[in-house]
Structure formats: structure tokens, C-alpha cells
Amino acid sequence: MPELPEVETVRRGLEPAMVGARLSAIEQRRPDLRFPFPERFAERLTGRRVEALSRRAKYLVAELDSDDALIMHLGMSGRFRVERDGEAAQLGEFHHEHGRESAHDHVVFRLTNGATVTYNDTRRFGFMDLVPRAGLAGCRHFAGMGLEPLGNALSGETIARLFAGKRTPLKAALLDQRLIAGLGNIYVCEALFRASLDPRAPAGSLADAAGGPTGQAELLAGVIRDVLVEAIDAGGSTLRDHAQTDGSLGYFQHAFRVYDREGEPCPVCAAPVRRIVQSGRSTFYCETCQA
DNA sequence: AAGCGAACCTGGCTGC
DNA sequence: TGCAGCCAGGTTCGCT
Numbered sequence: 001m002p003e004l005p006e007v008e009t010v011r012r013g014l015e016p017a018m019v020g021a022r023l024s025a026i027e028q029r030r031p032d033l034r035f036p037f038p039e040r041f042a043e044r045l046t047g048r049r050v051e052a053l054s055r056r057a058k059y060l061v062a063e064l065d066s067d068d069a070l071i072m073h074l075g076m077s078g079r080f081r082v083e084r085d086g087e088a089a090q091l092g093e094f095h096h097e098h099g100r101e102s103a104h105d106h107v108v109f110r111l112t113n114g115a116t117v118t119y120n121d122t123r124r125f126g127f128m129d130l131v132p133r134a135g136l137a138g139c140r141h142f143a144g145m146g147l148e149p150l151g152n153a154l155s156g157e158t159i160a161r162l163f164a165g166k167r168t169p170l171k172a173a174l175l176d177q178r179l180i181a182g183l184g185n186i187y188v189c190e191a192l193f194r195a196s197l198d199p200r201a202p203a204g205s206l207a208d209a210a211g212g213p214t215g216q217a218e219l220l221a222g223v224i225r226d227v228l229v230e231a232i233d234a235g236g237s238t239l240r241d242h243a244q245t246d247g248s249l250g251y252f253q254h255a256f257r258v259y260d261r262e263g264e265p266c267p268v269c270a271a272p273v274r275r276i277v278q279s280g281r282s283t284f285y286c287e288t289c290q291a
Numbered sequence: 292a293a294g295c296g297a298a299c300c301t302g303g304c305t306g307c
Numbered sequence: 308t309g310c311a312g313c314c315a316g317g318t319t320c321g322c323t
Binding site for chain 3: 002003006034058073074075076123125126175177184185186187236237239281282
């Protein structure tokens with residue numbers, strides 16, 4: 001479930017269960033996810049207090065009262081589940097019509113406050129790593145990462161500077177985490193629709209001859225911020241969920257204007273939403289409005 | 292160098 | 308009912 005709004009939603013759900021508590025026991029049920037777990041993973045976590053839980057782009061960062069920070073990425077299908085006092089609370093679209101899915105529970109964190117946090121990841125594209133707290137920004141995962149789209153750094157000017165001279169399609173440039181970090185397929189499609197921009201247009205078209213921002217660049221910066229904020233407020237997007245809704249599920253998917261709406265009428269002009277493939281990923285857009 | 296496609300892995304859905 | 312094929316919120320690698 002994981003673009004920036006979903007990861008931020010998970011962070012907010014985990015924070016009260018984890019921050020300030022100590023990790024009393026760690027169950028690591030397999031040697032790897034997308035990558036091998038770091039050396040002595042469970043030992044380095046056990047007994048540590050979680051001092052802060054933050055987010056950078058699509059990554060979660062738990063700072064420990066040691067020299068380590070625990071970095072977690074959810075990949076495509078990673079979820080966390082929090083249980084307390086025997087009464088389960090769900091984070092993300094987790095449950096299954098036949099009860100709790102556990103075959104893909106890969107890591108269980110038990111905390112001194114009575115909470116149990118379980119990481120489940122069907123496809124195992126997620127990963128966890130331990131990096132030195134000092135120099136987090138320069139660690140292998142964050143060095144070279146682009147700017148935070150919700151930070152003050154995102155503006156028409158920065159978009160123009162990052163995209164100037166690029167002939168790659170706008171869609172691909174917005175997905176490039178080295179430029180802007182945190183957007184994924186859904187929110188790129190939604191932002192391009194809101195800005196009435198053609199996903200196939202060259203990224204460089206958002207910069208003027210001097211490398212300055214066009215009006216389109218200014219507009220795009222604004223709608224990226226809007227769509228992310230709205231999605232976070234809605235608790236993110238929950239896809240492919242076959243269980244009953246219980247309030248912990250995101251509902252931004254109902255607000256999609258084009259994503260996953262191939263053939264449905266464009267909410268502005270009623271022309272059918274198109275699906276094309278760009279660098280191997282589906283792009284949903286309105287041929288009429290986004291020209 | 293940039294820009295594709297494929298790969299990683301599992302499961303759900305569609306269509307024959 | 309079975310089965311093949313396609314698709315999925317991400318990232319990384321390797322080949323033009």
C-alpha cells in the first residue's frame with residue numbers, strides 16, 4: 001500500500017504503539033525480504049527504546065536509544081498490524097475474509113507497553129535495515145534521494161530546475177525518486193490530471209529557456225502538494241481489499257479521478273479515461289483535458 | 292547518458 | 308472447474 005500518503009498513514013498508526021516503548025522481543029521469521037536482514041538484526045533491536053519514528057519519502061525511520069536507526073520500506077505489499085491487550089487494531093488493508101492472514105508475517109516486534117507490531121509482506125519487496133543514526137541523511141538509502149514533496153523545497157522553481165533539459169516523459173520524471181522522492185504511480189497520475197498536463201510531454205517543457213518555471217510548473221507543484229495532503233487526510237488509499245471496512249482503512253481511492261478508471265468518464269469532460277503504458281507502468285489520463 | 296524492459300515474488304482476476 | 312495469462316501501490320539491474 002505504499003506511496004508517501006500510505007507510508008505517512010502507517011507512521012501515524014505506529015507512533016503511539018512504538019515511540020517511547022522498548023522492544024522486548026523480536027521475531028525475525030526469515031533471513032531476508034527483498035534484501036537480507038542486517039547482521040544480528042534481532043539482537044541489535046532487543047532491549048532498545050524507540051525514541052522517534054519519522055518518514056523520509058516512502059521510508060520509515062525508527063531512531064533507537066543506541067547508535068542505530070531502523071529503516072523500513074514496505075515495497076508493494078508491506079503492511080503493519082498493531083495489536084494491544086488482545087484486541088486487534090488494524091493498520092492498512094490487512095484482514096482477509098477468512099480471518100487474519102499470517103503466512104506472510106515476517107517480523108514481530110513486541111514492546112514493553114503491551115503492543116505487538118507485526119510486519120506482513122506477501123510479495124517481499126519490502127526490506128529492513130540498520131544504519132548509524134549519525135549521518136542518516138548520507139546513508140545508502142537516502143544519499144542521492146530527491147526532495148520531499150511536502151517540504152518547503154517543492155515549488156515551480158525547483159521542479160523547473162530538476163526537469164530542465166530532460167526529454168524523458170513527465171510521468172517518468174515524477175516517478176524518479178532521485179528528483180522528487182515519495183510519489184508513486186497513483187499520485188503521479190492524479191497530480192498530472194489535476195494540472196491538466198500530458199504525461200507524455202517532455203519533462204523539460206516545464207522549464208522556460210532560462211531554466212525558470214513555467215506556469216505549468218507552478219501549477220504542478222501546487223497540485224502535488226494538494227493531492228498528497230488530501231490523501232493523507234483520508235488515511236491513504238486502500239486497494240485490493242476484500243474485507244469489511246473498519247475505519248482504519250484508507251478511503252482516498254474513492255477520490256481517484258483517473259487512476260484505475262480506464263474507460264470511465266473523465267470527471268471534467270466525460271471523455272473516457274485512457275490507459276497507456278509508460279516505462280512498463282500504467283498511466284491513466286484524459287486525452288482531452290491533458291493535452 | 293538516458294531511457295527502456297526485465298527482474299524480484301505472490302496472489303487475484305479475467306477469459307477461454 | 309481448470310488453467311494460462313495478465314496485472315498490481317516499488318526499486319534495481321543491465322542492455323541499448
